[in-house]
Amino acid sequence: MKLLSGSVVCAVLISVGGAWAAGPPSLESGQQLFESAKLGTSGKSCSSCHQGGKDLKGIEASSDEQLAATINRCIAGALKGKRLDPESSDMKSLVLYLKSFAGTGK
């Protein structure tokens, strides 16, 4: 049973692979997205404003869902880009990467 649910999770992760990075969410693609200006049309990237996790203190108190909503707010507002599907691999990678800043206290 455990084996079965594991492979279902894998299949879901693979099937929601985003337009950007095919494949399962990863810290690496999260970092690439974070540093890329291609998420929006303003010429900025997340790291233009949040370099090294700056101003991301509040993420520790956020659930993954809240985090995805906040990320989309910054994509739509700060980056003038298109919101990502919260279930997409790209969004999950960004959430993973942002959580790696948790506790750094910036």
Ligand code: HEC
């Ligand atoms: C033009 C500057 C700017 C850019 C670019 C930007 N943000 Fe933000 N971001 C802010 C500001 C200002 C806040 C704090 C105010 C707010 O919550 O809206 C914030 C808040 C956040 C928060 C909430 C932090 C907390 O402590 O609760 C997250 C998460 C976040 N941004 C992620 C991102 C991600 C991911 C990107 C790239 C897709 C991004 N931001 C791009 C300016 C920016």
